[in-house]
Amino acid sequence: MNTTRTTRLRALTALGVAATLALTGCGRDESSTSGEGPGQGSAVEEGAATGDIEVWAMGAEGEILGDFVKDFEEENPDAKVDVTAIPWEAAHDKIQTAIASGETPDVSLIGTTWMGEFAQSGGLDPTPTDLVDEGDFFEGPWGSTVVGDTSYGVPWYVETRVLFYRSDLAEQAGWDEAPQSWDELTQFAADMESKAGAEYGLNLQPGQTGSWQSVLPFAWSNGATVTNEDGTEYTLDTPEMTEALEYYKSFFDEGYAPTRMLDAGELESGFASGQFGAFVSGPWHTGLVEEAGVKPDQYAVAPLPGKDSAPGTSFVGGGDLAVFKDSDNRESAWKLVQWLSEAETQQAFYDEVGALPAVQEAWETGELAEDERLQVFGEQLTSTVAPPAVPTWEQVAAEIDSEVEKAVKGARPVDESVTTMQEEASRIGTGL
Amino acid sequence: MSTGVNIDPTRRPQAVAAWVLALPFVALFLAFTAGPVLASLGMSFTDFRISDMRSPFSVDFVGLENYTALLGDELFRKVAMNTALYVVLGVPLTMSLALAVAVGLNRVGRLRGLFRVGYYLPVVTSIVAVSVVWKFIYRDNGGLLNIVLGWVGVDGLAWLDSTTLALPSVVVMSAWRNLGFLMVIFLAGLQTVPKEQHEAAEVDGATAWQRFRHITLPTLRPTLLFGAIITSIGYLQFFEEAFVMTSGGPLDATRSVTFFTYDQFGFGNHAYAAAASYLLFLAVVVLTFIQFKLLGEKD
Numbered sequence: 149m150n151t152t153r154t155t156r157l158r159a160l161t162a163l164g165v166a167a168t169l170a171l172t173g174c175g176r177d178e179s180s181t182s183g184e185g186p187g188q189g190s191a192v193e194e195g196a197a198t199g200d201i202e203v204w205a206m207g208a209e210g211e212i213l214g215d216f217v218k219d220f221e222e223e224n225p226d227a228k229v230d231v232t233a234i235p236w237e238a239a240h241d242k243i244q245t246a247i248a249s250g251e252t253p254d255v256s257l258i259g260t261t262w263m264g265e266f267a268q269s270g271g272l273d274p275t276p277t278d279l280v281d282e283g284d285f286f287e288g289p290w291g292s293t294v295v296g297d298t299s300y301g302v303p304w305y306v307e308t309r310v311l312f313y314r315s316d317l318a319e320q321a322g323w324d325e326a327p328q329s330w331d332e333l334t335q336f337a338a339d340m341e342s343k344a345g346a347e348y349g350l351n352l353q354p355g356q357t358g359s360w361q362s363v364l365p366f367a368w369s370n371g372a373t374v375t376n377e378d379g380t381e382y383t384l385d386t387p388e389m390t391e392a393l394e395y396y397k398s399f400f401d402e403g404y405a406p407t408r409m410l411d412a413g414e415l416e417s418g419f420a421s422g423q424f425g426a427f428v429s430g431p432w433h434t435g436l437v438e439e440a441g442v443k444p445d446q447y448a449v450a451p452l453p454g455k456d457s458a459p460g461t462s463f464v465g466g467g468d469l470a471v472f473k474d475s476d477n478r479e480s481a482w483k484l485v486q487w488l489s490e491a492e493t494q495q496a497f498y499d500e501v502g503a504l505p506a507v508q509e510a511w512e513t514g515e516l517a518e519d520e521r522l523q524v525f526g527e528q529l530t531s532t533v534a535p536p537a538v539p540t541w542e543q544v545a546a547e548i549d550s551e552v553e554k555a556v557k558g559a560r561p562v563d564e565s566v567t568t569m570q571e572e573a574s575r576i577g578t579g580l
Numbered sequence: 581m582s583t584g585v586n587i588d589p590t591r592r593p594q595a596v597a598a599w600v601l602a603l604p605f606v607a608l609f610l611a612f613t614a615g616p617v618l619a620s621l622g623m624s625f626t627d628f629r630i631s632d633m634r635s636p637f638s639v640d641f642v643g644l645e646n647y648t649a650l651l652g653d654e655l656f657r658k659v660a661m662n663t664a665l666y667v668v669l670g671v672p673l674t675m676s677l678a679l680a681v682a683v684g685l686n687r688v689g690r691l692r693g694l695f696r697v698g699y700y701l702p703v704v705t706s707i708v709a710v711s712v713v714w715k716f717i718y719r720d721n722g723g724l725l726n727i728v729l730g731w732v733g734v735d736g737l738a739w740l741d742s743t744t745l746a747l748p749s750v751v752v753m754s755a756w757r758n759l760g761f762l763m764v765i766f767l768a769g770l771q772t773v774p775k776e777q778h779e780a781a782e783v784d785g786a787t788a789w790q791r792f793r794h795i796t797l798p799t800l801r802p803t804l805l806f807g808a809i810i811t812s813i814g815y816l817q818f819f820e821e822a823f824v825m826t827s828g829g830p831l832d833a834t835r836s837v838t839f840f841t842y843d844q845f846g847f848g849n850h851a852y853a854a855a856a857s858y859l860l861f862l863a864v865v866v867l868t869f870i871q872f873k874l875l876g877e878k879d
Contacts, residue, residue, distance in 0.1 A: 248633035265848060269631040356829050408720060408741040409829065539631055543847035550655075550832065559831055579631065 186298055189274040197227040197480035202253035204243070206236045209257060209305070209467065212501050219496075220487050227480055247271030252472035254481035257304060260292035260465050261545075264379075264537040267295040268579060273471045275299040276482055280489055288464040288532030289506045295537045296379060296580055301470035302489050303506035305497070308464045308528050309365060312433060313426035314419065315448040317344035321425075326450030328458040330366075330395060337404035340425030349404035351415060351427040352396065355553020360535075360545045361463045362428055363552050365452055367392035368533045369460035375536045379580050382544060385570035393555055393562050400556045407557055416440035419447070428452065430465075431504055431525055449521050451528045464532035466506065504529070539579035547572040624855040630848030639851075646855035656856065658832055659840040663816060663860075665747055666836060667867070670815040674755040675807055678762030683792070685763070686770045696767075700760035707757070711824035714753045715740065718825075740826050743833040750821050750834055757821075758814065762807050769803030770796070805875040812867050816860060837863075 197220075205213045210233030217229040232253065234242055240262060246252040247269055258266060266272050275293070280302055282290055289303035311326060313336075318326075321339035337349025353359040364374065372388035375381060399405040410418075416433075418424040420441040427433075437447060451459030469488060471481045487493055494505035495514055504516075504525060511517060511526045535541055548569055555565040624646055626639045650656045685695055702710060717724045718739040726736025739749045773796050781791050797804075819838040822828055828835035837860045844853035 244630065244633065250634075265630060270634050355831075356827055408738055409827070411715070411719065539629075539848065543849070546843065546847070553829065553831055557831060579629070 186274055188298060189276040191278050192276045192479050192482045192486075197224040197483040199227060199477045199480055201227060201229045201255065201477055201480050201484050203229060203231045203484070204234050204239075204253045204256040205231060206234050206239045206257055206259075206467075208501050209503060210234060212497075216497060216500060217484070219493075220484060223487075224480075224483070227484075229484060243271075244269075247472070247474075250474045252474045254475040254477050255469060255471055255484060257467045258301065258470050260289070260303075260468055260537075261535055261541055263292055263300060263468060263470070264295050264541055264579070265539045266470070267298075267300040267537070268539040271472055271474070272300040273473050273475065273478060273482075275301060279482055279486055284489075284491075284508060285506050286464070286508060286529045286532065288529070288534050289466060289468075292464070292466075292534035292537055293468050293470075301468040302485050304467045304469045304488060305494075305501075305503035306464055306466035306506045306529060307430045307432070307504060308462045308525060308532050309361065309428050309430050309452065310462065310524055310528050311426060311428055311450045311452055312419070312437065313340075313448060313450070314344075314346075314422065314442075314446060316446045317346060317422060317425055318448075320344040326448065326458070327453050329453050329456050333453045334398065334402075334404075337399060337425065338402070341404065344425060345422060346425035347423045348406055348418075349425045350399055351410070351418075351424045352399055352405040354400060354405070354407045354409070354556050355549055356409060357546075357549055359552045360548040361465070363393065363396050363548070364533075364535070365428075365460060365462045366396050368462075369452065369454050370395075375538065375578060379536055379538050379578055382570065382573035382578060384548075384573055385566050389569075390563050390566045393552070393566060396552075397556045397562060413440070416442075431502075434521060449524045451524060451531070459528055459531045462528050462532050464529065464534050466504070536578070540576050543576055544569075544573045547576075620854045621858065623851050624858050626851050628851040628854075630850060642851075646852050647859065649852070650855055650859060655832065655835075656837075656840060659835045659837050662747060662833070662835060663818065663837045663863075666751060666818045667812055667815045669748060669751045670754060670818075671808060671811045673751065674758050674811050675762060675804070677755055678759040678807070679766055679804075681759060682763045682766035682770060683796070685767060696764070699763050702757045703760040705757075707820040708824050710757055711753070711821050715825050718749055741830055743831050746826055746830060746833045750825055753825075754815075754818070754821050758811065762811065765803060765807055766800070769800045773799045801875060805871060808871050808875060809868050812871065813864055816864055816867065 203213065203217075204210075210231065214229075214231040214233075217231065221227060221229060236259075239257075239259070243252075243256060243258065243262070243266065247266060252271065258272075263272075275298075282299075285303050286306065288308075289306045290299075293299045293301045293303060313326065317340060318324075318336070321336075321343040323336060323339065327333040327336040333350070340346040340349035353362045367389050370388040370392045372386050372392060373383055376383055400407050415424060415427060416436050417440050419427065419437050434449070438444065452462050454460035469485045471478060471485060475481050488497070489507055491505075491507050491509035494507045494510040495516065497503065498505050498510065498516060499514070504522075505511065516522050516526065535545065551560070551565040551569045554560040555562045560568070625641060625643060627642050627645075628636070628639045632639050681699055685692060685699075688695060720726065720736065720738040720741060723736070723739070725739065729736050737745060740746050777795050778791055781795060786794070817838050818836040819842065822834040822836060822839055823842075826834045828839050837856065841853045841856045841860070844856060
């Protein structure tokens with residue numbers, strides 16, 4: 149009994165020592181973590197795509213894409229595109245595991261806020277030179293593919309945030325058109341309450357997950373930036389940021405926005421009943437409010453007000469298409485990406501799924517050019533900023549969410565909140 | 581002199597057979613339990629981040645840095661405090677409710693099965709479904725609780741949107757959900773309480789409370805210990821209810837250590853998250869040890 153225990157103990161100790169040695173034996177290779185990006189990938193050769201191309205896509209895109217790429221397969225008879233639909237909730241972990249194990253598909257749709265992380269982990273192939281023309285895309289979305297100095301993919305579809313308001317109530321309140329500046333927006337929210345009977349003039353998110361997407365547009369509109377030019381340092385603690393957060397907070401202080409978290413569906417039904425006069429959100433909300441019983445002529449969308457004049461700078465999100473380093477069919481994979489980012493394909497894809505095209509030309513004809521509401525999104529897209537594509541963004545965004553909540557609920561003065569954001573962000577580092 | 585005196589000749593083949601039979605388990609255990617546990621322990625002493633996934637060994641050994649950083653982390657201290665509150669509020673509440681129900685049900689003759697099923701039902705219901713329903717009960721406007729309070733003239737409160745009320749509200753829901761499990765355990769324990777002692781004490785004029793205090797409780801001691809440990813571990817790892825009902829808010833008032841760890845894994849700080857889980861593990865060990873000391877058999 150005694151001897152077995154000693155043996156066991158010895159074995160455990162040996163294991164521990166081995167593990168420690170293994171860990172201490174191989175430290176970080178300093179050269180690989182710093183310095184310049186790898187530069188763009190080598191150009192893709194002319195000619196048709198061949199072989200199997202495995203694609204992962206999420207959400208409605210994933211469900212539709214399989215049929216949609218039939219046209220590509222017709223143009224490239226030797227190529228076969230195999231689409232796997234993945235739910236958004238599982239996608240991040242799945243891609244992460246795939247990169248870690250080297251068992252990746254050839255192409256995947258990647259949420260814009262994940263680009264920094266996946267590119268930094270070495271899983272993504274830099275975009276080949278001359279594959280697409282950067283100038284064809286909206287500037288904000290293109291920025292989401294650039295990690296360090298290198299682009300790691302191509303924007304596929306985009307979404308941006310605009311002001312939704314009850315136009316019938318606005319008219320009652322004496323507003324024939326949407327507010328253009330910050331001062332007007334405050335007045336607008338006040339009038340929605342005092343003259344049109346709304347309980348809340350303008351709903352904004354009181355902190356918690358994702359509230360940075362509502363706050364940062366105000367900061368960007370005010371000239372603040374999140375990181376420096378090459379993404380090596382966070383630059384949150386600026387007078388512009390403080391002023392923007394101060395302004396954001398004023399809506400809660402004045403009672404124009406509720407400080408409590410809304411339940412699912414509460415905003416839409418409240419918008420329909422006139423409880424909420426306005427809110428800021430993305431294109432999916434046109435469908436949601438109409439489902440909740442708002443008639444199309446009862447509401448309107450408008451570009452975000454700027455500090456002094458519209459349009460302000462909004463948030464841009466969406467999805468990028470990236471090719472993996474471990475792809476067995478790199479050339480053909482990039483050819484598929486190229487095809488998907490052609491203006492015609494983008495327009496056809498909009499008709500099919502309703503995802504807003506990232507290519508500017510796709511907006512010049514068809515429904516996208518004619519629909520008034522869609523045009524507002526198109527206009528807003530010319531003035532957007534993507535969150536920084538750095539590996540630690542999700543964590544810093546959560547810090548911002550938490551400080552925003554403290555600020556709007558009065559748990560911490562605004563300037564201290566901004567200082568804390570910066571301190572935490574500096575401690576975390578951008579990871580580049 | 582040789583040491584091996586009179587060794588049974590069949591012993592050796594038996595040992596071999598035993599190892600062969602144990603091998604499938606040992607292999608699976610090493611590969612899927614011991615391996616990952618040791619790896620995560622090792623990882624907690626490094627600066628492993630998600631971007632190191634492709635080359636897991638080229639990370640730096642940082643000693644206890646993650647642990648000291650955690651202790652200095654304002655948010656971690658907050659969530660540790662919250663977790664302590666979950667245990668301090670949740671364990672006594674759940675246990676006393678479960679014990680009360682068990683003692684009550686022990687006396688009920690008719691419909692006993694029905695009640696048992698009723699109290700046990702929440703345990704087998706999905707936590708997410710229960711949490712969503714309770715979220716509606718606690719709702720500020722038009723929540724069931726506030727409507728009922730309105731009938732007796734009390735102004736409703738924003739249960740889940742108040743930094744002071746949110747955590748207790750979540751605990752109450754969790755106690756309601758978990759008491760069924762403990763009730764079954766306690767009911768079983770109550771069967772071991774000797775009837776003769778109760779009858780004798782009754783004859784001697786002991787009140788119901790005295791009998792409960794001096795006969796029932798001491799007999800239940802091992803059952804209570806088991807209940808306390810299981811419940812404490814549950815509350816130390818509190819997560820789903822807060823995740824669904826409050827997302828950890830308002831102002832992190834309901835965020836637990838497990839929630840914190842989950843977030844850190846999400847941010848890609850694997851080493852930091854691993855360190856946080858080991859601190860939680862340490863808390864589980866310490867708390868269990870204390871409970872053994874306090875409630876365990878006295879020699």
